[in-house]
Amino acid sequence: MRNVEAAPVCSRPEPTRTESPIRALTFDGDPGFQRVLRERVAAYFATTGQRPRDCWQVYAKTAILLGSFAGLYALLVFGARTWVEGVPLAILLGLCAAGIGLNIQHDGGHRAYSSAPWVNRLMAMTLELIGGSSYLWRWKHGVFHHTYVNITGHDTDIELGYLARLAPQQRRLTFHRWQHLYLWPLYGLLTIKWQCLDDFRKLVRGRINEHRVPRPTGWELVIFIGGKAVFFALAFGIPMHFHAPAVVLGYYALSGIVMGFLLSVVFQVAHCVEEAEFPAPRPSTGRVDHAWAVHQAETSVDFSRQSRLLSWLLGGLNFQIEHHLFPRISHVHYPAIAGLVEQTCREFGIRYRTHPSFRAGIGSHFRWLRRMGMPNTMGQP
Ligand SMILES: [Zn+2]
Numbered sequence: 556m557r558n559v560e561a562a563p564v565c566s567r568p569e570p571t572r573t574e575s576p577i578r579a580l581t582f583d584g585d586p587g588f589q590r591v592l593r594e595r596v597a598a599y600f601a602t603t604g605q606r607p608r609d610c611w612q613v614y615a616k617t618a619i620l621l622g623s624f625a626g627l628y629a630l631l632v633f634g635a636r637t638w639v640e641g642v643p644l645a646i647l648l649g650l651c652a653a654g655i656g657l658n659i660q661h662d663g664g665h666r667a668y669s670s671a672p673w674v675n676r677l678m679a680m681t682l683e684l685i686g687g688s689s690y691l692w693r694w695k696h697g698v699f700h701h702t703y704v705n706i707t708g709h710d711t712d713i714e715l716g717y718l719a720r721l722a723p724q725q726r727r728l729t730f731h732r733w734q735h736l737y738l739w740p741l742y743g744l745l746t747i748k749w750q751c752l753d754d755f756r757k758l759v760r761g762r763i764n765e766h767r768v769p770r771p772t773g774w775e776l777v778i779f780i781g782g783k784a785v786f787f788a789l790a791f792g793i794p795m796h797f798h799a800p801a802v803v804l805g806y807y808a809l810s811g812i813v814m815g816f817l818l819s820v821v822f823q824v825a826h827c828v829e830e831a832e833f834p835a836p837r838p839s840t841g842r843v844d845h846a847w848a849v850h851q852a853e854t855s856v857d858f859s860r861q862s863r864l865l866s867w868l869l870g871g872l873n874f875q876i877e878h879h880l881f882p883r884i885s886h887v888h889y890p891a892i893a894g895l896v897e898q899t900c901r902e903f904g905i906r907y908r909t910h911p912s913f914r915a916g917i918g919s920h921f922r923w924l925r926r927m928g929m930p931n932t933m934g935q936p
Contacts, residue, residue, distance in 0.1 A: 649813030683782025
């Protein structure tokens, strides 16, 4: 029974008191869905005796991924002599970095890795190792995305600026007509932009899109600056002692493009697809016409639920509905609780959508992009 108490299930992210000048949104009262779901998932942990966090599978995966990352980096920087050796190593390094983000950092950042805060903190900081800022991620993804999924102007993860129209409420520009074609290669550049530009811009502006965020101070600032210094030393400083700058930049770009493409596509397939909802809050009151938990379920879509390999590689993020309802439960449990979530959704008349494969999800994202790029769609002028 020990795990019933420990299971932090179905909880909203932390309050967003500093997010002005954006109006705070409210959600409708819950019809009982969240309570029933909590009870059922708590019962799952009680009957199986499993722990919601600190799962050995994740510790083993962490050792495999970090070990592979170190090995691939050493081989690329110190071992590779020709591009025939270097190119596959750079691609694998990019995939491995994405794997660290999806499996280790993501669980750590959501405090789903361990019940010990310092372990979560340490694992969240693997984001620094692959070029990001764990502090800014906590706001951008942990708070703004997870609270306001698919709500234009509030969910910072669906904002690509002028580049794309991902939601019906976003403004359409003429060239969005071709976004289903030109966005794919640009997805690859998002991580490089994030590593080298976006984090610094957010720090200077004290904002993530329109959300105001407190600038990091004290240890948070030390970690931000130290993290970027370590990353740039690994990406450029050390390799340039052994190779020409153009070679280093080329391999950095290749790894970054692979990583950016994978991370972007995994995210897009989970939220920016035909089956997901894009609710608009009432303009007069800022109220969303769904309870928070219902909102999470209807704005997320699962894919490839049968694939154990994909679940392992993607940190369970093919179970996005479960992740959004239970962000503080380790991803290794998502396949087991998916049946409970689906059943409860059905009983409460809540949409539960899943794609049979990753490819089917990618197809749906392609069609959604094409639809959003067309004129006069979804009530747009
Ligand atoms: Zn998340």
